[in-house]
Amino acid sequence: MTSPAQGWEVVIGLEVHVELATRSKMFCACPATFGDLPNTNVCPVCLGLPGSLPVPNRRAIELALRAALALGCRIPPAARFDRKNYHYPDLPKGYQISQYEEPLGIQGHLDLPGEDGEPRRRVRIRRVHLEEDTGKSVHDPEFGTLVDLNRAGVPLIEIVSEPDLRSADEARAYLEELRDTMLYAGVSDVKMEEGSLRCDANVSLRPAGSQAWGTLVEVKNMNSFRSVKLALEYEAERQARLLSEGLPVRRETRHWDEREGVTRPGRGKEEAEDYRYFPEPDLPPLALPAAWVEEIRTSLPELPAARRRRYQSLGVRPYDARILVAERHLGEFFERAVQAGAEPQAAANWTLVEWQAYVKETGKGLAERPDAPEKLAKLLALLARGAISGPVAKDVFREMLETGGDPEAIVAASGRQQIADEKELLAVAREVLSANEKAVADYRKGKRNALAFLVGQVMRTTRGRANPEAAARLLERLIEEG
Amino acid sequence: MNATELSAREIARLVALRELSAVEVARAYLARREAVDARVRAFLHPAPADEVLRAARAVDEKVARGETPGPLAGVPVAVKDNISVEGRPLTCGSRILEGYRAPYSATAVRRLLAAGALVVGGANMDEFAMGSSTENSAYFPTHNPWDLARVPGGSSGGPAAAVAAQEAALALGSDTGGSVRQPAALCGVVGLKPTYGRVSRYGLVAFASSLDQIGPFARDVTDVALALSVIAGHDPMDATSAQVPVGDYVRAAEAGVRGLRIGVPRELVEADGIDGDVRELVAAALETLAERGAHVEECHLPTAATALEAYYVVAPAEASANLARFDGVRYGFRAAAGDLEAMYARTRGEGFGREVRRRIALGTFALSAGYREAYYLRAQRVRQKLLLDFQRAFARYDLLAAPTSPTVAFPLGERVEDPLSMYVNDICTIPASLAGLPAISVPCGFSGGLPVGLQLIGPAFAEETLFRAAGAYQDATSWHRRRPPLGGLAPAGGRRRG
Numbered sequence: 001m002t003s004p005a006q007g008w009e010v011v012i013g014l015e016v017h018v019e020l021a022t023r024s025k026m027f028c029a030c031p032a033t034f035g036d037l038p039n040t041n042v043c044p045v046c047l048g049l050p051g052s053l054p055v056p057n058r059r060a061i062e063l064a065l066r067a068a069l070a071l072g073c074r075i076p077p078a079a080r081f082d083r084k085n086y087h088y089p090d091l092p093k094g095y096q097i098s099q100y101e102e103p104l105g106i107q108g109h110l111d112l113p114g115e116d117g118e119p120r121r122r123v124r125i126r127r128v129h130l131e132e133d134t135g136k137s138v139h140d141p142e143f144g145t146l147v148d149l150n151r152a153g154v155p156l157i158e159i160v161s162e163p164d165l166r167s168a169d170e171a172r173a174y175l176e177e178l179r180d181t182m183l184y185a186g187v188s189d190v191k192m193e194e195g196s197l198r199c200d201a202n203v204s205l206r207p208a209g210s211q212a213w214g215t216l217v218e219v220k221n222m223n224s225f226r227s228v229k230l231a232l233e234y235e236a237e238r239q240a241r242l243l244s245e246g247l248p249v250r251r252e253t254r255h256w257d258e259r260e261g262v263t264r265p266g267r268g269k270e271e272a273e274d275y276r277y278f279p280e281p282d283l284p285p286l287a288l289p290a291a292w293v294e295e296i297r298t299s300l301p302e303l304p305a306a307r308r309r310r311y312q313s314l315g316v317r318p319y320d321a322r323i324l325v326a327e328r329h330l331g332e333f334f335e336r337a338v339q340a341g342a343e344p345q346a347a348a349n350w351t352l353v354e355w356q357a358y359v360k361e362t363g364k365g366l367a368e369r370p371d372a373p374e375k376l377a378k379l380l381a382l383l384a385r386g387a388i389s390g391p392v393a394k395d396v397f398r399e400m401l402e403t404g405g406d407p408e409a410i411v412a413a414s415g416r417q418q419i420a421d422e423k424e425l426l427a428v429a430r431e432v433l434s435a436n437e438k439a440v441a442d443y444r445k446g447k448r449n450a451l452a453f454l455v456g457q458v459m460r461t462t463r464g465r466a467n468p469e470a471a472a473r474l475l476e477r478l479i480e481e482g
Numbered sequence: 483m484n485a486t487e488l489s490a491r492e493i494a495r496l497v498a499l500r501e502l503s504a505v506e507v508a509r510a511y512l513a514r515r516e517a518v519d520a521r522v523r524a525f526l527h528p529a530p531a532d533e534v535l536r537a538a539r540a541v542d543e544k545v546a547r548g549e550t551p552g553p554l555a556g557v558p559v560a561v562k563d564n565i566s567v568e569g570r571p572l573t574c575g576s577r578i579l580e581g582y583r584a585p586y587s588a589t590a591v592r593r594l595l596a597a598g599a600l601v602v603g604g605a606n607m608d609e610f611a612m613g614s615s616t617e618n619s620a621y622f623p624t625h626n627p628w629d630l631a632r633v634p635g636g637s638s639g640g641p642a643a644a645v646a647a648q649e650a651a652l653a654l655g656s657d658t659g660g661s662v663r664q665p666a667a668l669c670g671v672v673g674l675k676p677t678y679g680r681v682s683r684y685g686l687v688a689f690a691s692s693l694d695q696i697g698p699f700a701r702d703v704t705d706v707a708l709a710l711s712v713i714a715g716h717d718p719m720d721a722t723s724a725q726v727p728v729g730d731y732v733r734a735a736e737a738g739v740r741g742l743r744i745g746v747p748r749e750l751v752e753a754d755g756i757d758g759d760v761r762e763l764v765a766a767a768l769e770t771l772a773e774r775g776a777h778v779e780e781c782h783l784p785t786a787a788t789a790l791e792a793y794y795v796v797a798p799a800e801a802s803a804n805l806a807r808f809d810g811v812r813y814g815f816r817a818a819a820g821d822l823e824a825m826y827a828r829t830r831g832e833g834f835g836r837e838v839r840r841r842i843a844l845g846t847f848a849l850s851a852g853y854r855e856a857y858y859l860r861a862q863r864v865r866q867k868l869l870l871d872f873q874r875a876f877a878r879y880d881l882l883a884a885p886t887s888p889t890v891a892f893p894l895g896e897r898v899e900d901p902l903s904m905y906v907n908d909i910c911t912i913p914a915s916l917a918g919l920p921a922i923s924v925p926c927g928f929s930g931g932l933p934v935g936l937q938l939i940g941p942a943f944a945e946e947t948l949f950r951a952a953g954a955y956q957d958a959t960s961w962h963r964r965r966p967p968l969g970g971l972a973p974a975g976g977r978r979r980g
């Protein structure tokens with residue numbers, strides 16, 4: 001099947017809005033909480049009542065700087081707020097306070113992690129700026145349009161990428177990496193469902209190999225990571241079909257219709273809008289002293305890219321490192337197990353398989369099992385020195401999580417210490433050999449897996465206590481001795 | 483003793499000493515308002531008598547309890563109708579805010595109330611402070627107490643007239659391009675535009691945010707100094723309010739002018755349209771200051787000639803955004819209409835008056851794509867240049883002097899059809915506005931029985947220097963002691979000079 005997209009290169013730039021994790025709004029003291037009764041978190045300032053004035057929230061500026069620094073942005077000595085003018089019922093002042101000509105972060109970048117642990121693409125960040133959210137219009141069949149201004153004035157940052165993404169997949173990877181970076185940097189809780197991360201995309205196509213820019217289409221209303229991928233795939237296909245038929249792509253804003261799985265043209269006015277930006281006279285220029293910026297920079301924690309690199313340098317496989325970083329709670333479990341002395345790749349395996357399965361099944365986590373990582377480290381030590389076998393270790397792990405017991409005590413009490421001593425295994429081995437003459441014959445003919453079968457029989461008879469390697473060595477010797 | 487004859491500081495002093503009760507003061511002023519306001523029409527929303535009396539009683543009770551009643555104890559204050567007083571109507575002289583009441587008080591008002599002042603009403607103004615005659619009020623024009631057939635100036639015509647007609651001892655106005663100083667001059671009272679950032683703008687309905695300042699009116703310089711010392715100072719609710727210490731303005735008003743160097747910018751004195759009498763009276767005032775020990779000489783402010791044009795780009799541009807919130811969605815007037823766009827258009831078309839619509843259109847145009855560079859950005863550059871001019875001048879002079887208004891009060895109706903002739907009224911006041919500098923207007927004589935004002939302009943935050951010169955001038959003259967011929971309780975002041 002040939003797709004119309006063949007022969008075209010997709011060019012995507014993303015504009016991502018991230019809501020900052022402040023307690024209060026950008027320019028007033030109202031709470032910035034989600035989910036309260038409509039129009040309860042409001043005051044003269046965020047209602048835009050006559051005579052009210054904005055006063056910037058220092059914490060919001062600090063978080064915006066954290067975001068910009070986490071994205072490797074350059075921070076100018078001063079930034080400025082501007083007014084973006086347009087009329088809408090959920091925009092109480094008739095303008096939005098934003099940053100236009102002098103944003104607080106410019107020229108950053110975000111690397112998309114690849115399969116092998118090396119970045120697969122560097123996406124340049126054009127700018128990071130601070131602005132206030134608008135309210136929310138709710139269209140009610142009975143009451144008409146209702147406006148909730150609880151959101152009005154909540155601080156947001158807008159992160160604008162250069163058009164460096166080349167597929168819907170990359171766009172999704174970029175969003176995921178951006179989300180993780182913001183989460184690690186403590187900038188936001190980045191919940192797309194609650195609207196604390198929102199994304200618009202600019203999509204154009206050009207003939208593969210060309211450096212020219214195609215006609216830009218803005219895609220809005222994508223409400224999940226999945227819908228970003230679907231919407232951009234759809235839009236790229238749509239444009240490719242037009243271009244392949246020799247038809248022009250219109251420069252326009254289109255909205256993703258999740259239900260129908262299509263993008264549709266917006267209300268036409270959006271293109272013609274002239275926002276008449278000008279400096280916000282109610283706010284003096286925003287000084288960003290180098291000392292303050294440095295203080296924030298040094299307070300940034302280890303970010304996802306660096307953490308993945310560190311995990312890999314510990315010997316963890318790139319794929320595992322990615323999962324451990326993306327799933328922060330697993331990463332924390334892993335970190336603590338390693339800190340308690342567990343061998344890193346073993347700790348990674350156990351975290352990703354046994355612990356994750358336990359969390360999924362029981363709904364319990366580190367909060368309920370606070371010393372689980374340290375116990376895992378002890379268990380892995382028992383395993384490493386051959387005191388127990390792998391299958392026993394899995395049982396002990398479960399038991400230790402459920403009872404809170406110490407792995408060594410559990411092993412001792414259960415009498416399931418591993419049997420590595422050949423003298424102890426000898427009787428079982430002889431019994432297995434005499435009961436499985438066909439397998440012995442197969443082995444003699446050179447069938448390696450016949451030995452595995454015999455080892456399995458030894459394990460079964462000892463209820464998993466036998467050390468598989470010791471059993472294999474012993475069986476081989478006995479067969480050879482005839 | 484009639485309280486309407488007393489200065490604000492005398493009222494406060496006597497009330498604190500229990501030689502006069504705040505209730506007596508309130509009664510006197512209410513009676514005065516009753517007697518003259520039907521003719522002057524200074525108030526859009528006169529405060530109900532029982533409210534004023536209740537506030538006065540509270541002041542008297544405070545005194546009776548032995549508490550300090552504040553530096554403005556019992557002083558009746560008129561507040562321009564674009565400054566919020568909690569629970570009181572706030573219309574900005576516009577239909578679009580008809581029925582709206584302020585849910586909170588402006589910082590300046592809170593400070594006045596905390597100082598013991600009595601708010602006696604919301605005073606008339608040009609709609610959204612756009613105008614120089616108070617004829618752009620959507621409700622009715624205010625009349626000049628010196629000649630009821632003439633304008634009181636604007637946009638703070640109501641507050642100026644209220645003080646001149648002794649309906650209030652003090653008033654708060656707002657000055658964007660001269661809206662305190664020009665009506666002060668035309669009504670024969672003292673009016674101050676403080677340095678931008680000196681007084682909090684919180685609660686002042688914005689016209690042009692980078693220019694607006696709340697400023698006090700009074701019948702003499704010392705009262706203005708007293709009022710400023712109450713309302714000035716940093717406010718955490720206004721990010722543009724300055725963290726500069728507040729001076730002792732009352733003392734400055736008595737400190738004398740000796741040794742001050744005063745420059746007289748040729749561009750402001752010789753500007754087109756400046757009336758001959760006005761020029762002579764200002765020259766005479768400068769002689770008086772020289773006699774009192776000031777050094778007066780001519781100087782230059784080259785960019786002042788283009789300031790008016792720059793102002794009429796910057797102020798409307800900011801206004802176009804500031805007035806966007808009046809859209810009928812949340813409060814105020816809303817026209818019935820089918821869809822959202824039609825509702826916006828009809829609400830704003832019917833709710834705003836002609837001058838406001840004109841300036842919104844001007845400002846929207848000046849900011850629109852393709853014109854922003856030619857208008858808005860160019861005007862900002864003029865502003866920068868003007869600032870440098872002032873800096874150069876203040877390297878040599880402590881103060882600059884000029885007329886406040888090019889003419890005396892003009893007849894009602896004379897200029898309403900000709901916006902350009904109205905805009906030219908601001909030619910002498912606009913430079914200090916664009917540069918954010920403090921400036922004061924003091925009565926300096928009469929022409930044809932109508933008051934003339936002398937304007938003094940100081941460097942940023944040098945209000946004390948302004949008060950020194952203004953106080954010294956007033957000390958040497960008696961213009962400020964004349965009262966308009968309204969009859970009633972107040973005796974007519976000195977004879978009019980022709």
Ligand SMILES: [Zn+2]
Nearest residue numbers: 028030043046
């Ligand atoms: Zn608020």
